[in-house]
Amino acid sequence: MSENHGDGPTNGPEPEPDRTPETQSFADLGVDDRVLEAIKDVGYESPSPIQAATIPPLLAGNDVVGLAQTGTGKTAAFAIPILMRVDVTAREPRALILAPTRELAIQVAEAFGKYASHIPGLHVLPIYGGQNYNVQLSGLRRGAHVVVGTPGRVIDHLEKGTLDISKLEFLVLDEADEMLKMGFQEDVERILEDTPKTKQVALFSATMPSAIRKISKQYLNNPIEITVKSKTTTASNISQRWVQVSHQRKLDALTRVLEVEQFEAILIFVRTKQATEELAEKLRARGLAASAINGDIVQAQRERTIGQLRSGGLDILVATDVAARGLDVDRISHVVNYDIPHDTESYVHRIGRTGRAGKSGEALLFVAPRERHLLKAIERATRQPLTEMQLPSVEDVNAQRVAKFGDSITESLGSPNISLFRKLIEDYEREHDIPLADIAAALALQSRNGESFLMEPEAPEPVRERRVRDDEPRRERPPRKFDERRNEEPSAHRKTGVELATYRINVGKRHHVVPGAIVGAIANEGGLRRSDFGHISIRPDHSLVELPAQLSSETLEALRRTRISGVLIQLQKDGGPPNQRPPFKGPKREKFGKDRKRD
Numbered sequence: 001m002s003e004n005h006g007d008g009p010t011n012g013p014e015p016e017p018d019r020t021p022e023t024q025s026f027a028d029l030g031v032d033d034r035v036l037e038a039i040k041d042v043g044y045e046s047p048s049p050i051q052a053a054t055i056p057p058l059l060a061g062n063d064v065v066g067l068a069q070t071g072t073g074k075t076a077a078f079a080i081p082i083l084m085r086v087d088v089t090a091r092e093p094r095a096l097i098l099a100p101t102r103e104l105a106i107q108v109a110e111a112f113g114k115y116a117s118h119i120p121g122l123h124v125l126p127i128y129g130g131q132n133y134n135v136q137l138s139g140l141r142r143g144a145h146v147v148v149g150t151p152g153r154v155i156d157h158l159e160k161g162t163l164d165i166s167k168l169e170f171l172v173l174d175e176a177d178e179m180l181k182m183g184f185q186e187d188v189e190r191i192l193e194d195t196p197k198t199k200q201v202a203l204f205s206a207t208m209p210s211a212i213r214k215i216s217k218q219y220l221n222n223p224i225e226i227t228v229k230s231k232t233t234t235a236s237n238i239s240q241r242w243v244q245v246s247h248q249r250k251l252d253a254l255t256r257v258l259e260v261e262q263f264e265a266i267l268i269f270v271r272t273k274q275a276t277e278e279l280a281e282k283l284r285a286r287g288l289a290a291s292a293i294n295g296d297i298v299q300a301q302r303e304r305t306i307g308q309l310r311s312g313g314l315d316i317l318v319a320t321d322v323a324a325r326g327l328d329v330d331r332i333s334h335v336v337n338y339d340i341p342h343d344t345e346s347y348v349h350r351i352g353r354t355g356r357a358g359k360s361g362e363a364l365l366f367v368a369p370r371e372r373h374l375l376k377a378i379e380r381a382t383r384q385p386l387t388e389m390q391l392p393s394v395e396d397v398n399a400q401r402v403a404k405f406g407d408s409i410t411e412s413l414g415s416p417n418i419s420l421f422r423k424l425i426e427d428y429e430r431e432h433d434i435p436l437a438d439i440a441a442a443l444a445l446q447s448r449n450g451e452s453f454l455m456e457p458e459a460p461e462p463v464r465e466r467r468v469r470d471d472e473p474r475r476e477r478p479p480r481k482f483d484e485r486r487n488e489e490p491s492a493h494r495k496t497g498v499e500l501a502t503y504r505i506n507v508g509k510r511h512h513v514v515p516g517a518i519v520g521a522i523a524n525e526g527g528l529r530r531s532d533f534g535h536i537s538i539r540p541d542h543s544l545v546e547l548p549a550q551l552s553s554e555t556l557e558a559l560r561r562t563r564i565s566g567v568l569i570q571l572q573k574d575g576g577p578p579n580q581r582p583p584f585k586g587p588k589r590e591k592f593g594k595d596r597k598r599d
Contacts, residue, residue: 050226130555260392276319
């Protein structure tokens with residue numbers, strides 16, 4: 001599940017993880033023909049360690065606790081046993097999968113759909129905050145055998161009476177530690193209490209904190225505990241570098257690297273399908289032979305594109321993790337992580353696409369300032385520090401352009417057509433009495449088609465003045481960090497131009513909430529992005545949160561019904577005058593766990 005962690009949903013199941021070294025097959029695990037055919041369609045050949053260890057006990061009816069990182073293949077580990085045993089003639093849901101975020105819920109639902117492609121009549125329904133209730137209600141009325149949802153939205157449907165889990169046979173807690181970090185522990189326990197005692201439970205978590213251990217002991221029946229350590233080693237023949245660059249300057253940074261680096265073929269990883277097309281188009285506009293592959297591209301076109309990459313007809317391929325599954329092209333000399341992956345497994349799989357067939361490879365990672373924690377996580381997991389590099393300067397780029405210009409002249413001098421054009425130039429010189437150097441310069445200018453040849457020096461970035469609030473004394477103040485005494489979270493930025501308003505929610509210090517839980521729950525259930533949040537101030541019995549002033553009625557309704565730490569937050573605009581509460585202030589905000597991609 002490594003592609004959409006954070007930043008937006010992916011299409012299809014997670015990238016195929018490393019297979020077990022044995023000749024074990026899915027058939028050896030007892031997987032039936034319907035699911036085997038679907039697995040073959042997806043491209044899996046043999047089970048991963050987590051799948052090999054988890055599928056048999058789940059098929060035998062045991063509860064399971066799986067300790068495994070994202071990217072190890074755990075979705076298939078619990079989806080395959082459920083699909084083999086679910087009753088497609090039933091009307092009520094038979095399996096419920098709880099996921100911490102809407103992105104993961106969508107991704108898991110899509111994976112179930114892939115694995116169930118040869119099981120007629122089986123219906124899978126994702127339910128999550130930010131989606132229209134009518135869509136979910138229609139799906140529930142039609143009958144969904146497998147429901148994949150976020151805790152808050154599942155609670156909403158249970159309270160409305162629109163979701164019946166009285167006949168539930170299977171329950172999966174996916175990324176349980178993340179759900180707890182986001183403040184969903186009471187919601188999860190409430191859902192568990194409402195389910196039949198006879199259900200089978202599978203709990204998956206990257207870590208085993210005490211709260212997860214408590215849930216396991218209280219709600220699981222003699223679970224079999226399975227631990228799979230993720231493979232995080234990287235090949236010694238791959239040079240790994242990273243460069244800090246803001247999101248807005250990534251394209252410029254990539255262009256400079258492509259101009260200066262000597263490469264044969266480059267594979268560029270981004271998080272979303274849309275980003276593959278957009279980046280490939282921008283690179284083509286700069287005269288580079290680039291193309292994109294993603295989950296929407298049909299197999300025939302994918303094969304043609306990869307064939308061009310192999311043959312040298314294409315030099316740059318922009319891809320998502322899922323689309324690059326199984327890609328093996330010896331020409332790939334560089335892998336560029338244009339978007340940093342949110343888990344170390346994805347990073348290892350990505351850079352493993354270079355350095356093939358005994359060749360050396362280059363891996364370059366773009367890191368935004370607020371993504372440094374992800375870089376540290378990669379270095380810790382791989383036990384290998386990445387080397388920081390500086391982006392090529394304007395002078396570096398221009399020197400390379402001049403060198404390439406000279407090389408192109410040398411190459412053209414060997415053309416068999418040189419004599420024809422020499423005669424034309426000599427005739428022009430005699431007729432117009434123009435020096436040969438000027439004629440050559442004019443032809444070179446003509447070939448540029450009006451484009452600048454040398455890169456212009458960078459203009460210094462303007463220094464932004466700190467915005468002073470109307471209710472704040474107009475005097476210089478030193479930058480203020482997170483104020484733990486007041487539990488107040490400063491805003492990340494105001495540069496989006498979106499007008500913010502202050503909203504009140506009915507959870508505060510006495511509910512033991514932290515800013516991360518507030519952001520996680522509201523973003524998840526309201527369909528908001530992290531950039532939509534301003535300041536957060538946690539008070540004794542309530543909290544104040546800055547959000548876009550113009551929230552849709554659907555979003556407002558969803559957020560009024562959102563729960564944090566089991567409490568309805570009942571979000572509403574705060575009507576208190578500013579002078580009766582401490583002003584929000586501060587230039588930066590804390591990082592809230594994993595920064596997830598949004599499509």
